[in-house]
Amino acid sequence: MVGIAIGTSPRIRASGPCFSARKSRRILSSRIWVGGIPIDCGRKSTPLRCTRAEEVCKESTGACISVTSTDDDTANSIKVRELENGNLPDDEAAKQGIRIRRRPLTGPPTHMVGPFEFRLENEGNTPRNILEKILWDKDIEVSKMKERKPLNVLKKALTDAPPVRDFVGALRASYQQTGMPALIAEVKKASPSRGMLREDFDPVKIANGYEKNGAACLSVLTDEKYFQGSFENLEAIRRAGVECPLLCKEFIIDAWQIYYARSKGADAILLIAAVLPDLDIKYFTKICRMLGLAALVEVHDEREMDRVLGIDGIQLIGINNRDLETFEVDILNTKNLLEGKRGEIIRQKDIMVVGESGLFTPNDISYVQDAGVKAVLVGESLIKQDDPGRGIAGLFGKDISLRV
Numbered sequence: 005m006v007g008i009a010i011g012t013s014p015r016i017r018a019s020g021p022c023f024s025a026r027k028s029r030r031i032l033s034s035r036i037w038v039g040g041i042p043i044d045c046g047r048k049s050t051p052l053r054c055t056r057a058e059e060v061c062k063e064s065t066g067a068c069i070s071v072t073s074t075d076d077d078t079a080n081s082i083k084v085r086e087l088e089n090g091n092l093p094d095d096e097a098a099k100q101g102i103r104i105r106r107r108p109l110t111g112p113p114t115h116m117v118g119p120f121e122f123r124l125e126n127e128g129n130t131p132r133n134i135l136e137k138i139l140w141d142k143d144i145e146v147s148k149m150k151e152r153k154p155l156n157v158l159k160k161a162l163t164d165a166p167p168v169r170d171f172v173g174a175l176r177a178s179y180q181q182t183g184m185p186a187l188i189a190e191v192k193k194a195s196p197s198r199g200m201l202r203e204d205f206d207p208v209k210i211a212n213g214y215e216k217n218g219a220a221c222l223s224v225l226t227d228e229k230y231f232q233g234s235f236e237n238l239e240a241i242r243r244a245g246v247e248c249p250l251l252c253k254e255f256i257i258d259a260w261q262i263y264y265a266r267s268k269g270a271d272a273i274l275l276i277a278a279v280l281p282d283l284d285i286k287y288f289t290k291i292c293r294m295l296g297l298a299a300l301v302e303v304h305d306e307r308e309m310d311r312v313l314g315i316d317g318i319q320l321i322g323i324n325n326r327d328l329e330t331f332e333v334d335i336l337n338t339k340n341l342l343e344g345k346r347g348e349i350i351r352q353k354d355i356m357v358v359g360e361s362g363l364f365t366p367n368d369i370s371y372v373q374d375a376g377v378k379a380v381l382v383g384e385s386l387i388k389q390d391d392p393g394r395g396i397a398g399l400f401g402k403d404i405s406l407r408v
């Protein structure tokens with residue numbers, strides 16, 4: 005049985021993962037059990053399992069700890085079960101067809117015991133594919149960032165953020181004016197699937213070139229480790245006076261990241277259905293609405309599309325032609341997912357669909373347009389050109405810039 009305390013109580017007791025905290029609700033130490041062996045993880049917090057209830061708690065406390073009510077209510081008993089078996093969120097995700105595990109089930113493979121580093125690799129702590137690896141690293145990165153800037157501090161910084169721009173409005177306006185899919189042009193230096201895309205990478209220059217040549221919106225990669233992007237790039241582009249609304253291209257797994265993106269000038273964020281269960285998508289889109297941000301909800305297969313179509317209030321769906329687990333690209337995917345009943349629902353709901361990835365030629369653009377997309381997200385084929393901005397006319401087969 006697990007005893008958990010909240011509010012002014014200083015102690016949290018748990019069987020299984022064990023956390024202790026003091027009044028400030030900052031983690032002092034954590035101990036995990038690996039195969040029955042207790043391992044102290046030191047004073048700094050290791051990534052903790054964060055569930056919906058905790059996100060809500062963190063929203064108000066700005067702290068990252070695993071707490072819940074002492075009341076013996078339903079929420080509490082769910083929480084207790086989570087702590088006991090340690091993998092309820094993944095079970096929930098699995099029911100929705102999500103194969104990606106958000107964190108190593110048995111903790112990270114490396115542990116320090118005294119001066120020695122031990123690597124205990126097993127099925128539960130070895131990522132099964134690149135997407136899983138990215139997310140496990142992201143989880144650690146985000147918990148460190150949150151320690152440095154808790155949510156309550158971050159929220160205050162929002163007042164200094166540049167005003168939000170209408171991302172969906174800009175896409176719709178461009179589509180209407182040009183009769184071609186609106187372009188979200190991506191500022192992307194490298195990717196795990198394609199390696200280095202552009203050595204001489206000047207994000208502001210590239211962004212200006214895109215804007216001048218007819219992009220409706222821009223997408224800026226902010227992940228450093230795998231895409232060599234950064235939040236500095238996002239901020240710099242906004243500060244340089246680029247008017248196109250900006251999508252923060254990040255692996256969002258925590259509400260905190262949405263506030264952070266906004267504080268850095270984002271007008272839209274990406275939510276990946278292959279990673280996020282429905283509850284997260286609902287919760288994150290709610291936060292987006294609160295902050296005035298657009299959410300581009302990305303799907304890759306029929307099941308993800310059906311899940312997302314079942315969620316109210318989604319305005320923007322991206323169909324990724326690239327499978328993020330295998331990196332296979334097939335633009336047929338866009339067509340398949342828009343056929344029949346799904347296409348009808350999308351039209352009824354007036355959802356704007358964005359065709360993403362693997363678009364290189366005017367033929368590709370008309371192919372996805374015929375399939376029903378009203379916007380496209382393009383990175384590689386533009387960024388690799390000598391002049392990425394001027395590459396736009398080549399991609400569309402005509403000049404789509406209407407700006408003087």
Ligand SMILES: O=P(O)(O)OC[C@@H](O)[C@@H](O)c1c[nH]c2ccccc12
Binds near residue numbers: 360361363385
């Ligand atoms: O460079 P491409 O093939 O034109 O793809 C752009 C964009 O679709 C791709 O970067 C992307 C789509 N969804 C993502 C999720 C995470 C990182 C990157 C992506």
